[in-house]
Amino acid sequence: MINLRNVRKFYGALEVIKGVDIAVQDGEFAVFVGPSGCGKSTLLRMIAGLEGIDDGDLILNGKRINDVPPDKRGIAMVFQSYALYPHMTVAENIGFSLSLKKVPVAEINRQVGDVAEILQLTDYLDRRPAALSGGQRQRVAIGRAIIKKPSLILFDEPLSNLDSALRVQMRAELQRLHRELKATVVYVTHDQVEAMTMADRIVVLDKGTVAQSGHPMDLYHSPDNEFVATFIGSPKMNILPVTLSRPEAGRLLLQNADGLSISLAGADANTAKGEARLGIRPEHLKVSPSGQGDFSAEVVIVERLGVETYLAVGSLKDPIVVRAEGDLTIRPGDRVSLTVDLSACHLFDPNGRVIRRPQTL
Amino acid sequence: MTDFALDKPGKSRRPDLMAYATLSLISAFCAVPFFWVLLASLDGNAQLFLSWPREWTLNNYVRVFAEEDGARWVFNSLFVVGSATLLVMVLAGLGGYALSRTRAWWKQPFLYAILLIRVLPPTALVVPLYKILLTLNNIEGNLVRIFVGGDTARAIMRWIGFIDGYLGLILVLATMQLPLALWIMKTFFDGLPRDYEEAAVMDGATMLQRIRRVLIPLALPGLAAAGLFAFISAWGDFLLPLILLSSPELQTLPLGLFRAFLRVNTIDYGFLAALAFIYLMPAVIAFGFARRFLVQTFSGGVKG
Ligand SMILES: Nc1ncnc2c1ncn2[C@@H]1O[C@H](COP(=O)(O)OP(=O)(O)OP(=O)(O)O)[C@@H](O)[C@H]1O
Numbered sequence: 003m004i005n006l007r008n009v010r011k012f013y014g015a016l017e018v019i020k021g022v023d024i025a026v027q028d029g030e031f032a033v034f035v036g037p038s039g040c041g042k043s044t045l046l047r048m049i050a051g052l053e054g055i056d057d058g059d060l061i062l063n064g065k066r067i068n069d070v071p072p073d074k075r076g077i078a079m080v081f082q083s084y085a086l087y088p089h090m091t092v093a094e095n096i097g098f099s100l101s102l103k104k105v106p107v108a109e110i111n112r113q114v115g116d117v118a119e120i121l122q123l124t125d126y127l128d129r130r131p132a133a134l135s136g137g138q139r140q141r142v143a144i145g146r147a148i149i150k151k152p153s154l155i156l157f158d159e160p161l162s163n164l165d166s167a168l169r170v171q172m173r174a175e176l177q178r179l180h181r182e183l184k185a186t187v188v189y190v191t192h193d194q195v196e197a198m199t200m201a202d203r204i205v206v207l208d209k210g211t212v213a214q215s216g217h218p219m220d221l222y223h224s225p226d227n228e229f230v231a232t233f234i235g236s237p238k239m240n241i242l243p244v245t246l247s248r249p250e251a252g253r254l255l256l257q258n259a260d261g262l263s264i265s266l267a268g269a270d271a272n273t274a275k276g277e278a279r280l281g282i283r284p285e286h287l288k289v290s291p292s293g294q295g296d297f298s299a300e301v302v303i304v305e306r307l308g309v310e311t312y313l314a315v316g317s318l319k320d321p322i323v324v325r326a327e328g329d330l331t332i333r334p335g336d337r338v339s340l341t342v343d344l345s346a347c348h349l350f351d352p353n354g355r356v357i358r359r360p361q362t363l
Numbered sequence: 364m365t366d367f368a369l370d371k372p373g374k375s376r377r378p379d380l381m382a383y384a385t386l387s388l389i390s391a392f393c394a395v396p397f398f399w400v401l402l403a404s405l406d407g408n409a410q411l412f413l414s415w416p417r418e419w420t421l422n423n424y425v426r427v428f429a430e431e432d433g434a435r436w437v438f439n440s441l442f443v444v445g446s447a448t449l450l451v452m453v454l455a456g457l458g459g460y461a462l463s464r465t466r467a468w469w470k471q472p473f474l475y476a477i478l479l480i481r482v483l484p485p486t487a488l489v490v491p492l493y494k495i496l497l498t499l500n501n502i503e504g505n506l507v508r509i510f511v512g513g514d515t516a517r518a519i520m521r522w523i524g525f526i527d528g529y530l531g532l533i534l535v536l537a538t539m540q541l542p543l544a545l546w547i548m549k550t551f552f553d554g555l556p557r558d559y560e561e562a563a564v565m566d567g568a569t570m571l572q573r574i575r576r577v578l579i580p581l582a583l584p585g586l587a588a589a590g591l592f593a594f595i596s597a598w599g600d601f602l603l604p605l606i607l608l609s610s611p612e613l614q615t616l617p618l619g620l621f622r623a624f625l626r627v628n629t630i631d632y633g634f635l636a637a638l639a640f641i642y643l644m645p646a647v648i649a650f651g652f653a654r655r656f657l658v659q660t661f662s663g664g665v666k667g
């Protein structure tokens with residue numbers, strides 16, 4: 003459907019998109035996610051045609067569209083600010099692209115009516131955007147996009163202006179819309195929860211490069227690097243510096259200064275020895291009766307949510323987070339013994355590349 | 364503004380009273396001259412000092428139009444100032460947009476440089492300005508006389524001459540007002556997200572469609588503010604028409620007022636007041652029209 007091949011973008015001498023390869027399939031809901039400034043918006047605007055492509059190919063349905071003007075690409079975009087024209091009514095906003103093309107008024111009205119029906123905006127067609135709620139404005143912005151019957155719809159952080167309750171509701175609504183319209187969607191956000199809940203495919207961007215792309219659960223369970231590992235999942239994955247050694251063939255010994263010492267099976271002979279980083283999610287650390295765990299540490303913060311309890315252990319500055327089921331009556335200052343779930347250990351080399359993925363024992 | 368006491372019912376009334384008192388004082392201070400002029404203009408026997416008219420009359424107004432060339436002055440003033448304002452709005456709209464969107468290095472220096480035009484007292488510039496305009500006028504006059512003869516040439520020059528012609532005064536007035544208008548429009552466009560235009564681009568709008576259907580409607584509040592300031596300021600200008608115009612047919616209202624005041628024999632306060640009131644009105648009306656837009660422009664641009 004849409005393919006980016008080694009796409010680059012420079013602002014002066016500054017390279018902001020550094021040779022990106024992305025493929026999004028027909029009908030997919032693809033989410034570009036990454037921290038602020040990683041180039042998500044730039045990439046989206048390059049696909050839309052609002053920003054030039056300095057190098058590489060942008061291919062839509064088999065055609066290279068690098069130099070096709072934005073309105074000829076069959077792509078619609080929903081802006082973060084919505085960009086609804088304040089001097090037009092909702093109906094005029096939605097029908098704007100048609101009226102530019104001199105489509106007869108009756109036909110515009112019919113199509114605007116259809117779109118308004120889908121988006122539940124029928125009662126608001128005569129209002130100005132200023133007289134709408136945030137969620138309604140959002141829907142008008144979507145209406146303005148889908149009336150063009152685009153093959154691809156781009157969203158740039160469309161929910162960031164909404165409060166959290168409305169955001170959850172709009173998330174569901176966008177997914178419903180995606181199912182009904184069967185359109186391909188590229189959606190940009192810096193919120194990994196949004197990405198995880200909506201995406202068929204997540205593309206994690208890091209400083210202008212693709213850190214990893216794939217199904218949300220693949221990214222969660224099997225991240226290619228430390229960046230994706232810590233970016234996807236909340237609370238984020240703990241990273242512990244460890245020293246690797248191989249005392250016997252086929253086994254890998256991990257040790258650190260806190261007295262952690264665990265032995266993993268299934269290491270192949272060419273796994274590097276020496277410094278490495280152990281990645282372990284908060285839910286894969288278990289509080290054990292004292293003395294029975296893999297290591298022990300002092301509790302610095304306790305967050306009791308009732309159904310689960312989050313413990314931050316170790317140092318306050320760089321704590322290890324533990325997620326425990328139920329309501330634990332542990333208090334800051336207590337020492338706890340922790341067991342590592344050996345089947346859920348990620349190992350990364352000092353550069354952050356994965357050297358061992360979790361494996362069922 | 365008047366009902367802010369209602370907004371916070373729980374609060375003490377004292378500060379509100381103080382605010383009302385202050386506001387009333389300021390309003391009275393602003394309104395008194397206005398009513399003074401109005402009263403005097405309707406007084407059959409107006410004096411220098413304000414008194415309640417003993418004899419109400421419209422005679423002063425009748426005289427402005429019947430005995431003097433009042434209608435002509437009104438037309439001249441409206442035409443010259445209106446054209447200058449229109450010119451300022453067009454140029455400031457285009458220029459302000461360009462200045463807001465460009466990233467050129469000369470942007471800041473340019474913006475401050477044009478403010479100099481506002482800062483320098485026009486009186487100090489009168490001599491060189493007159494010289495330049497006179498030279499241009501002579502060249503233009505000679506050119507015109509190549510094609511048409513004496514009387515027609517004089518009639519044409521009355522419209523397009525740089526000295527003693529509408530065009531010269533319009534251009535100079537517009538130049539004086541342009542810097543501030545450019546600043547207003549540049550600031551206005553700075554506050555207008557580019558998303559609006561980009562959304563229009565995505566919708567397939569051509570450059571012209573973008574300007575006509577998106578930018579102009581969005582810029583209207585800013586344009587109204589810029590136009591209002593230009594109009595009021597140019598309307599109040601006295602020096603430039605005094606220097607650039609000499610033909611009686613080209614006289615503007617302030618010149619008419621000035622000359623009526625200078626007339627040797629007794630000063631006719633009733634007549635002057637009527638003329639002054641006529642001179643006041645357009646500025647007040649313009650303000651009334653643009654007030655709505657002013658609030659929008661100076662409270663943070665367009666809110667989607
Ligand atoms: N016009 C520009 N000139 C120079 N640098 C730019 C320009 N636009 C963006 N950048 C830089 O390009 C990088 C990517 O910007 P972009 O807006 O794509 O980030 P983003 O991932 O969308 O961030 P956010 O989540 O904050 O929106 C940033 O480092 C930014 O500073």
Ligand SMILES: [Mg+2]
Nearest residue numbers: 042043044159
């Ligand atoms: Mg962005």
